[in-house]
Amino acid sequence: MANLMEDELFRAFTTYAAIVIVKMLLMGPLTAYYRITRGSFANIEDVARKSADEQKKLLRTHPDVERVRRCHLNDLENIVPFLGIALLYTLTGPELSSALLHFRVFAGSRILHTISYVCALPQPCRSVGYFAGFIVTSSMAYRVLSTVLFL
Template sequence: MAHTINTDVFLAFSTYATIVILKMMFMAPLTGYFRVTRRAFANPEDTHMGKTPEEKKRMVRVNEDVERVRRCHQNDLENIIPFVVIGLLYALTGPELSTALLLFRLFVGSRFIHTVSYVMALPQPSRGLSWMVGMAVTFCMAYRVLTTALLL
């Protein structure tokens, strides 16, 4: 196990997993930015920018821009967490470095393209294709884990 952790594949996985986790974490402040600039808050106590009670009440509302960023963040949670878990197991199977780098880079690139496509409301199929690439990478790594671990 100690030998596997010191491999180039594990170091590459650590790098790319950290990149997508930081990208996912960035979505929370981005949501906050959109809430402040659109004056659209989820909770009454967040409406400190409003001067009158009526204005504060109007600021507790749903805004499409805020919701778009929130949905993008939700999608990150649904895809990046499985990538990190399966990617770790994949790195422990001893794959070829070139194959592992290709998969890690494809996943990271697909998540960045997905985020830009989602937040900027680019026309489909940009967001859908980027999502499919990320899912395919995760399933490819999962297949390797299963075939290595279960000898399928």
């Protein structure tokens, strides 16, 4: 494992993989923050100490909470495939500059997507963030398949 971490290409992959994983992990506390500040809870045990009337008011959806939840789901749908494809891409031995471009654009696109989604920025901000990441993942998948395709 120590030898693997000496490889610049693999270190680049682990750096950007860690960045997008941490970004995705932070969406959980952000959802909790929005739930608490908006008074919008999903489970009865979250409001069990409240009166029945208060429980009815608090067990509801709120547009801001749902926005953050959808952003988190979008992360799961895009970051998880990126991690697998990026690892395979790294194993194909691309140029470091090409790999860094892919990894940086993907990480930047996910950050842009999150800011656009949570802050409700006007379109096409969120779409640009999404499609940039999708194109990067597709590009890496193409490289992997064109390198190792076995029929």
